[in-house]
Amino acid sequence: MAVLVTGAAGYIGSHMVLELLDNGETPVALDNLSTGRREAIALGVPVHNGDIGDEALIARIIHDHDIDTIIHFAARISVPESVIDPLGYYLNNTMKTRSLIETAVRHGVKRFIFSSTATIYGDAAVSPIPEDTPLSPINPYGWTKLVVEQILRDTARAHGLQYAILRYFNVAGADPEGRAGQSTPTTHLIKVALAAALGQRPHIDIFGQDYPTRDGTCVRDYVHVSDLAGAHSLALAHLRAGGDNLTLNCGYGRGASVRDVLATVRDVTGQPINSRNAPRRDGDPASLVAANARILALGWKPRFDSLPVIISHAWEWERRLAPG
Numbered sequence: 001m002a003v004l005v006t007g008a009a010g011y012i013g014s015h016m017v018l019e020l021l022d023n024g025e026t027p028v029a030l031d032n033l034s035t036g037r038r039e040a041i042a043l044g045v046p047v048h049n050g051d052i053g054d055e056a057l058i059a060r061i062i063h064d065h066d067i068d069t070i071i072h073f074a075a076r077i078s079v080p081e082s083v084i085d086p087l088g089y090y091l092n093n094t095m096k097t098r099s100l101i102e103t104a105v106r107h108g109v110k111r112f113i114f115s116s117t118a119t120i121y122g123d124a125a126v127s128p129i130p131e132d133t134p135l136s137p138i139n140p141y142g143w144t145k146l147v148v149e150q151i152l153r154d155t156a157r158a159h160g161l162q163y164a165i166l167r168y169f170n171v172a173g174a175d176p177e178g179r180a181g182q183s184t185p186t187t188h189l190i191k192v193a194l195a196a197a198l199g200q201r202p203h204i205d206i207f208g209q210d211y212p213t214r215d216g217t218c219v220r221d222y223v224h225v226s227d228l229a230g231a232h233s234l235a236l237a238h239l240r241a242g243g244d245n246l247t248l249n250c251g252y253g254r255g256a257s258v259r260d261v262l263a264t265v266r267d268v269t270g271q272p273i274n275s276r277n278a279p280r281r282d283g284d285p286a287s288l289v290a291a292n293a294r295i296l297a298l299g300w301k302p303r304f305d306s307l308p309v310i311i312s313h314a315w316e317w318e319r320r321l322a323p324g
């Protein structure tokens with residue numbers, strides 16, 4: 001039996017492929033390379049260059065590779081871009097995922113692990129945020145994911161598909177052995193700050209300084225990408241053992257503000273990093289910090305729960321990518 005990883009050429013998917021290989025599993029990669037890079041996928045893994053919405057292709061992959069689990073990362077992922085292009089986001093993230101789930105059910109796939117997001121909590125009234133907090137996204141990206149969560153719950157009830165919904169908080173860092181990192185284009189804070197540290201940009205904008213947080217800038221729970229990949233393995237083992245379907249926050253339960261992140265990037269890199277105050281960015285919740293009792297109770301043992309460690313792994317990767 002093999003595991004189909006969609007979005008395998010992207011940031012998190014490429015780490016998941018490594019995690020599966022490290023655990024002796026048989027990953028099969030699918031990506032349309034819209035943002036991903038084929039070189040990001042570990043050598044020796046079968047790669048299909050195609051779209052999650054291509055039913056005939058997905059059916060063929062399921063049969064040819066004897067796929068019993070799909071780990072679904074493929075998506076468009078930018079909050080600000082989703083505000084500008086909501087229809088494109090609903091098409092790619094919601095409608096094509098609906099099609100992928102239908103193809104999976106039709107062709108006997110047993111388990112589906114889905115990349116959801118903390119963004120679906122919107123401006124939550126509590127912090128840290130438990131999984132049963134009412135969901136109210138404040139941007140289209142979050143809505144595209146919330147709808148898929150509901151499709152999965154309804155499909156599981158009707159067709160017996162097992163699922164794990166993993167709500168990632170802010171994923172960062174890179175493989176500690178240097179085999180993978182963030183190489184898709186992104187506006188993520190740590191990536192942008194490291195580009196400034198490398199002299200690839202003159203400064204970084206701090207979007208909003210008047211949020212109701214400790215220092216007025218947005219607070220996020222940054223989780224190491226390899227710990228996140230480990231959470232998927234845990235969910236997979238749980239479902240294989242016949243455990244109940246899961247909805248889990250993936251975060252460490254501690255928040256760092258934009259200013260905290262910039263200070264840590266300065267410490268880790270030894271570079272000054274110029275910043276300037278900029279207006280709030282559309283669709284940004286003030287604070288997203290995970291209540292993580294559920295995933296800890298399942299046995300999650302994070303290894304890199306430290307902002308300096310996360311940033312130093314990302315820094316090693318960025319220096320390797322940098323020209324020269």
Ligand SMILES: NC(=O)c1ccc[n+]([C@@H]2O[C@H](COP(=O)([O-])OP(=O)(O)OC[C@H]3O[C@@H](n4cnc5c(N)ncnc54)[C@H](O)[C@@H]3O)[C@@H](O)[C@H]2O)c1
Binds near residue numbers: 008052075116168170
């Ligand atoms: N990075 C984060 O902080 C974060 C946080 C929460 C949730 N997520 C979710 O995790 C998943 C992976 O995110 P990432 O950071 O690795 O993003 P990424 O952009 O690096 O990877 C996404 C990959 O999906 C591929 N893709 C997009 N649409 C496709 C389609 N229709 N068919 C086939 N391939 C397609 C892209 O080419 C890319 O390689 C996404 O679902 C995202 O919403 C990410």
Ligand SMILES: O=c1ccn([C@@H]2O[C@H](COP(=O)(O)OP(=O)(O)O[C@H]3O[C@H](CO)[C@H](O)[C@H](O)[C@H]3O)[C@@H](O)[C@H]2O)c(=O)[nH]1
Binds near residue numbers: 077079168204206258
């Ligand atoms: O140049 C920048 C980039 C970001 N930020 C701020 O830094 C914080 C983090 O922003 P990111 O762009 O790094 O990440 P987001 O919180 O917007 O979103 C990320 O994490 C979410 C989960 O919390 C989603 O799932 C989403 O896919 C993923 O992009 C935000 O307050 C943002 O305004 C800046 O101030 N300047």
